[in-house]
Amino acid sequence: MEMTGAQPLSEEARYRLLVESITDYAIYMLDPLGVVASWNAGAERIKGYRSGEIIGRPFAVFYTPEDRAAGKPDHALRTAANEGRFEAEGWRLRKDGTRFWTQVIIDPIRDPTGSIMGYAKITRDLTERKLAKTALKSSEQQFRILVQGVTDYAIYMLDRDGKVASWNPGAQRIKGYTPDDIIGEHFGRFYPEEDRASGEPQRSLEIAREAGRFETEAWRVRKDGTRFRAHVVIDRITDEVGYIIGYAKVTRDITERDQTQHLLEEAREALFQAQKLEAIGQLTGGVAHDFNNLLAVVIGSLELLRKRLPSDQQIGSLLDNAMHAAQRGASLTQRMLAVARRQDLQMTPVDVGRLINGMVDMLQRALGPSVIIETEIPQALPNVRSDANQLETALLNLAVNARDAMPDGGRLTISVREEGGAPDDHSDTCHLVCVSVADEGEGMDAETVAKAVEPFFTTKGIGKGTGLGLSMVQGFAE
CATH class of the missing domain: 3.30.450.20 (PAS domain)
Known part of the structure; x- marks a missing residue:
C-alpha cells in the first residue's frame, strides 16, 4: 500500500x-x-x-x-x-x-x-531558588544573632547522644562554661551527682525523644560547683523525614524567683503566727484582767478574815494555804498579762551587768549544784531603760528552762553585749544591749522551735510547766 x-x-x-x-x-x-x-x-x-x-x-x-x-x-x-x-x-x-x-x-x-x-x-x-536560599540564610543568620544575643536564657543544641553542639552567651553566663570548655561534652555534667547516679539525664532525653518535649524544674550545677534552681525545656529536633538529629535545650535560672517565693511563704507563715498569737494574747489579757480582779477580792477577804478570826493554829494554816494559792494565781495572771503585753512596765535606767551579778547567787540556789553558772559581762556597760523586776523574772524563766534541758547538769552562760550607739544627750542610756542565755542542753527539733513561744505550749509533763515562760519573755522583750 x-x-x-x-x-x-x-x-x-x-x-x-x-x-x-x-x-x-x-x-x-x-x-x-x-x-x-x-x-x-x-x-x-x-x-x-x-x-x-x-x-x-x-x-x-x-x-x-x-x-x-x-x-x-x-x-x-x-x-x-x-x-x-x-x-x-x-x-x-x-x-x-x-x-x-x-x-x-x-x-x-x-x-x-x-x-x-x-x-x-x-x-x-x-532566581526563585536563590532568593529562597538567601531568605533562609538570612533567617538562619537572624536566628543565630537572636540566640547569641540572649543572656537571660541558656539556649544550646545537643546531638542525638546528648553532647553539647552549640553554646550561647546566656549559657556561658548562667552555667559558667565557655564554648571551648563544653562543646563536645555530655550535658549530664550540669546535673547534681545524685541525679547523674540515678540516670536523670538519660531519662530526660528519652522523654523528649518519645514525647517530643521534656520540661521540669530542678537543681543544676555551675562550672564552679555551685547549685542553682533551673527551669529546663528539652525539645526534640527532626529532619524533613522525621529522623531525630538532636535536641534544643533552653535553661532559665529561677533561683531568685524560688528564693522570693520561699521568703513570701515564710512571711505568710509569720503573719499567720502573729495573728494567732495576737488573738491568744487578746484572750489571755482579757481573762487575766478579770481573774486578777477576782483574786484581788479573794486576797483582800483572806487578809480581813485573818485579822477577825481568833488565833487558831489549824485555821491559820488553812488561811496560809489559801493565801499562798491566791498569790500564786496572782503571779500567774501577771505572767499572762506579760504574754499579752498588757502589763504596765516601770521603765527606769538599769545597770544590766550589776543586776545579773546580783542574781547569780539566787540563780545558783534555784538551779542546783549540777548547773555551773558563768557570766560574760563587759566593763563600763551603759545603762538601759527597762523594768528591772520583769527583766529578773525573764532571766529566771530562761535559766529554769535551761536547767530542765540539762537533766545531767551542764554549763549555763549569761552574756551581755552592747548593740547600739553611744548614750544620748539627755540620759545615761544607750540604744540597745543584748542579753543572751545559753546552755548545753539537748536542744529542740524544728517542730518544737516553731511552737516554743506560743502561749501554753510546753514539752514538760503535766503539772511541771504552764507553757508561759518563753511567751512571757517574748512579751516583755517586745
Missing part, C-alpha cells in the same frame, strides 16, 4: 525543533568570538530578547557591568576552550535591565580537525 502525507524530518531538523521548543532553558549558539548565533524560545522567555534583537550581538551584554569590567565573559570562553567546559552561577541581566540568578554551562563546539567553531550555551533561571 502506498503511504501519503508529510515527509519525515531529518535528524538535524528534529534536534532543531527540540531546542527551539524548550522554554525552561535558554539554549543558544555563540560564534568563536562570543557573538550570539542562534536563539531559542527559552532564551527569549528568560532574557527578554527576540531573536532579531540579539543575534549578532556579543553575549557579554547579559553580564552585569561589574562582571564585564572584571573580564568574566572572556574568562568563561577561555575556560570552556581550555578545559572543555565552563560552569558557574551568577547574576545576569535581562533586556529590561533587571537582574536574575542563573546557572550557566558553556561547552566548546569543534570541527573534525579540533578547531573551535563556536560554543553551546545553556542558561537556567534559578
Whole structure:
C-alpha cells in the first residue's frame, strides 16, 4: 500500500525543533568570538530578547557591568576552550535591565580537525531558588544573632547522644562554661551527682525523644560547683523525614524567683503566727484582767478574815494555804498579762551587768549544784531603760528552762553585749544591749522551735510547766 502525507524530518531538523521548543532553558549558539548565533524560545522567555534583537550581538551584554569590567565573559570562553567546559552561577541581566540568578554551562563546539567553531550555551533561571536560599540564610543568620544575643536564657543544641553542639552567651553566663570548655561534652555534667547516679539525664532525653518535649524544674550545677534552681525545656529536633538529629535545650535560672517565693511563704507563715498569737494574747489579757480582779477580792477577804478570826493554829494554816494559792494565781495572771503585753512596765535606767551579778547567787540556789553558772559581762556597760523586776523574772524563766534541758547538769552562760550607739544627750542610756542565755542542753527539733513561744505550749509533763515562760519573755522583750 502506498503511504501519503508529510515527509519525515531529518535528524538535524528534529534536534532543531527540540531546542527551539524548550522554554525552561535558554539554549543558544555563540560564534568563536562570543557573538550570539542562534536563539531559542527559552532564551527569549528568560532574557527578554527576540531573536532579531540579539543575534549578532556579543553575549557579554547579559553580564552585569561589574562582571564585564572584571573580564568574566572572556574568562568563561577561555575556560570552556581550555578545559572543555565552563560552569558557574551568577547574576545576569535581562533586556529590561533587571537582574536574575542563573546557572550557566558553556561547552566548546569543534570541527573534525579540533578547531573551535563556536560554543553551546545553556542558561537556567534559578532566581526563585536563590532568593529562597538567601531568605533562609538570612533567617538562619537572624536566628543565630537572636540566640547569641540572649543572656537571660541558656539556649544550646545537643546531638542525638546528648553532647553539647552549640553554646550561647546566656549559657556561658548562667552555667559558667565557655564554648571551648563544653562543646563536645555530655550535658549530664550540669546535673547534681545524685541525679547523674540515678540516670536523670538519660531519662530526660528519652522523654523528649518519645514525647517530643521534656520540661521540669530542678537543681543544676555551675562550672564552679555551685547549685542553682533551673527551669529546663528539652525539645526534640527532626529532619524533613522525621529522623531525630538532636535536641534544643533552653535553661532559665529561677533561683531568685524560688528564693522570693520561699521568703513570701515564710512571711505568710509569720503573719499567720502573729495573728494567732495576737488573738491568744487578746484572750489571755482579757481573762487575766478579770481573774486578777477576782483574786484581788479573794486576797483582800483572806487578809480581813485573818485579822477577825481568833488565833487558831489549824485555821491559820488553812488561811496560809489559801493565801499562798491566791498569790500564786496572782503571779500567774501577771505572767499572762506579760504574754499579752498588757502589763504596765516601770521603765527606769538599769545597770544590766550589776543586776545579773546580783542574781547569780539566787540563780545558783534555784538551779542546783549540777548547773555551773558563768557570766560574760563587759566593763563600763551603759545603762538601759527597762523594768528591772520583769527583766529578773525573764532571766529566771530562761535559766529554769535551761536547767530542765540539762537533766545531767551542764554549763549555763549569761552574756551581755552592747548593740547600739553611744548614750544620748539627755540620759545615761544607750540604744540597745543584748542579753543572751545559753546552755548545753539537748536542744529542740524544728517542730518544737516553731511552737516554743506560743502561749501554753510546753514539752514538760503535766503539772511541771504552764507553757508561759518563753511567751512571757517574748512579751516583755517586745
